[in-house]
Amino acid sequence: MRIPVSGGHVSEQVPDYPFALPGALEPPPEWAGLRDGCPVAPIRLASGDRALLLTRYDDVRQVLSDPRFTRQLDAPDAARVTANESGGVFGSGGSSMSGDEHRAWRQLVGKAFTAKRVVAMQPRIEAMAGHLVERMVAGGAPADLVSGVGFPLPVWAICDLLGVPDSDRDAFAYWSDTMLSMTRFGQDEIDAAQAEFDAYLVALAGAKRAEPGGDLISELLSMVEGLDGRLTEQLILGTAKGLLVAGHETTANMIGKMTAMLLAGRERWEALLADRALIRPAVEEALRFDANPGFGMPRYLSEEVEVAGERLPGGTTVVCSMASANRDERQFAAATVMDLTRSPNPHLAFGVGPHSCLGQALARTELQTVLKVLLERLPTLELAVPAAELRRREGLVVGGLERVPVRW
Template sequence: MDLQGELVEHPHAVYERLRRTAPVSRIAGTDGLPAWLITRYDDVRAALADPRLSLDKKNAAEGGYRGLALPPALDANLLNMDPPDHTRIRKLVGRAFTPRRVEQLRTPIRATADHLLDALGTAGTADLVAAYAAPLPIIVICDLLGIPEDRRPDFRSWTDALVVPDPDRPAAAKEAVVAMLGFFTELMAHKRARPADDLLSDLIAVRDGEGDHLSEDELMSLAFLILFAGYENTVQLIGNAVHTLLQHPEQSELLRKDPSLIPAAVEELTRYEGPVLLAIRRFPTEDVTIAGVTIPAGETVLLSPAAANRDPARFSRPDVLDFDRDTAGHVALGHGIHYCLGAPLARAETEIALAALLDRYPTLAPASPTPTWRPSLRARGLTTLPVHYNTHPPTPQPPTL
C-alpha cells in the first residue's frame, strides 16, 4: 500500500513508524502534489507557532500541495491569513466564542441534545453519527449564525462533499462551493434588510460599521469558515469520543458514576482520537530546518496533531486512554495564534453530548465490531456509528444450574 493509502487506513500505526524513522517525510498531499509531513510532538508544536510558516497561499511555490481551492468570496478566511489581517479579523469575531458566551449556550445545547435523544426513544439500534453526533453541532452552529431551519440539511450535505470528495462524482465539491456561495449571498442580503439577534447579523454590522471592519469577501469567508469548521470538527469530535468510550466500557462507567470527570475526559478523548489528522498546510517564508531536515521556502508543510498527541516523548503510554492523564499541551485543536477559534464551543458541545448520552442510555453498546472511518488524509471521523441502546439496565438472569 502507498503511504497515502496507509495514512487513510491506519493513521496511528503509520505515524508511530514515521516518528521513529522519518519525523520529517516527503509525501503526496490529498491532490497528489508533494508536501512535507511533520510527526513528532516538539516539532509540530513549535511549527504551529512559527511565524515563518505562513498560511497565506501567496507564499506557496508552484507545484506543491495548496489545499482546497475556493472562490475569492470564500477564500479570504482565517485559514489563509497571517498577521496583521489574521489578527484584525480574529479580534473582530473572537467575542462570539469567549468562554462566557459559550457558557450561556450550554442550556440550549443540552436542550438540543435531549431533543435528539428523545427522538431515538427508549431502546433500539441507531446510527449515532446520523442521529446525534452530526445534527447536534449543525443545529448549534446554525442557531448561532441565524440560518433558517429548512436550509440546514443542505449545509450538512455541502460540508460532507467538501470534507470527503466522492470519486464517483468529481464535480460534487465544486457544486457544493457554488451552492454555498449562492446561499450566503442571498442570506447576507436578507440579514441586511432584517437584522436579527444572531452572529451573522453581528458580523454584517461589523462589516458595515465604522473603524476596523470586514471586507465583503472577508465577511462571506468568515461565515463560511464558522459554519464549515463549527460543524466538521465537532461532529467528528463527538463521534470519535463516543466510539472510543464504546471500546472502553470501564471508562464509560466511570463517567456515569461521576459526571464531574467529563471535562477532563473530553480533553483526553480529544488527545487520543481528535478530529484533525493534518492541520491546515503552511508555506515557509524562508528556508526552515525541522528535525535536521531543511525545507525550502514556499514548499508545503503538513503538521500532524494526531501524530504529535501520541508521541511517547511527550505523553507516556500514549496509546492508552487515561482520564487521569495530564493532557496540558495537547495540540488536537492547534497551538499559537491559529489555535481553533471555536475550541470552547466544541468542548462544551462534546461535554454536553456525552453527559446526555451516558445519562440516558446505561446499556449503550456497539452494534458493529468494525468502525467505518472517513477515507480522508486530513480529518479523522466516522461515517457511521451503529449502536444498541436502552434506557434501563438489563434484567439480571438467574444462574444456570
C-alpha cells in the same frame, strides 16, 4: 529519503498520504516509526503532489505557532492537498488569510464570538442533544449514533450561532461535506457548492443587515458598520466558512469517535458513570487519543526554517500531524493509553498559534454536553458491534466513522 515504520522495516518509496488505518480506532503504524526515525518525512498527497510530514509534538507545535507559515496554499509552488484543482477547503476562504489581515479578522471575530456567547448557548445545545437522543431511542435499538446525534447536533448549533433558519440546515451540511472532500467530489461539484455557499451567505448577511437578530452575523455586521461592502462580504464569508468547518464536520465526527472510544473499553464508560467530574478531562483525552483525525494541518513555508535539525527551504508544503504529535511519548507519559484523568493535557487537536481552531470553545461545549446527556439518559449504552467492525469515512479531510451502531 528512507522512511522507517514501526517494527524496523524501511521503505524506499514515498508513501501515499493519509496513511491507511489498521482499524477505525487504531493509529497507523507509520506514526510511531516516523516519530522515532524520520520526523520530517516525504509523502505523496491525493493530488499526486509531494509534501513533508511532521509527526513529533515539538516540531508540529513549532510550525503551527509560527505566524509566517499559513494555510495560504495558492502559491504557484505550493502542493495541492486534494485531488481537485482548487484544493478544497485549504485553497480558499477565510482559512487562507494571513498576516495583518488575519490578525485583524481574528480580533474582530473574537470580540463577537466570546466564551459568554458559547456559555449562553449551552442550555439550547443540551435541550437539542436531549431531543435527538429521545428521537434515536424512539426509533429502537440498535441505532446509529452518528446519523442520530453526531451529525444533526453540530450543524444545528453552528446554524443557531450564525442565525441560519432551520430550513437551510441540510444545505449547510452538504456544503460542509463538499468543502472537506479530498476525493469524493469532482471539481465542478466543488465549484458549484462553493458558489452556492458564498451566494447564500451574502444574501443572509443582507437580510441580517435589514433585520438584525441576536446571532453572530448580526453582531459582526454592527461592529463593521462603515466598512465598504467588499470588506464586509469577505469578513462574513471567511467567518462563516471557518466556523462551518470548525463547528460542523469536525465536531460531528468527533461525537461518534469519542463515544466509540469510551464504549470500546467498558471500564471507561463505567468510570464516567461513577464520576461525572471526569466528563471534561475525558473529552480532552478523547481529542488527544483520536487515531482517526483525518488529514492534519498543511502549512506553506514562505521562507527557510529549521525543523528537527533539517533546513526546509521556502516554498515547501508541510503537513502537521497533530494526531501523531498527540501520541508522542516525549510529551505525554503512557501516550498509547487512554487515561480519563490525564492532567495537564496540552494536546494539539485544535491546533495552536494564530490559526488555532476558531470554534474550539463551541466544540468542547458540544462534546461535553453530548456526553453528559448520554450518560444521564442512556447509562446502559453499549456498542452494538465489536469495535473492530467500525468503519471510517473515506475521502474526507476530516476523519470520522461511517456508523456507530449502539444499543441500550
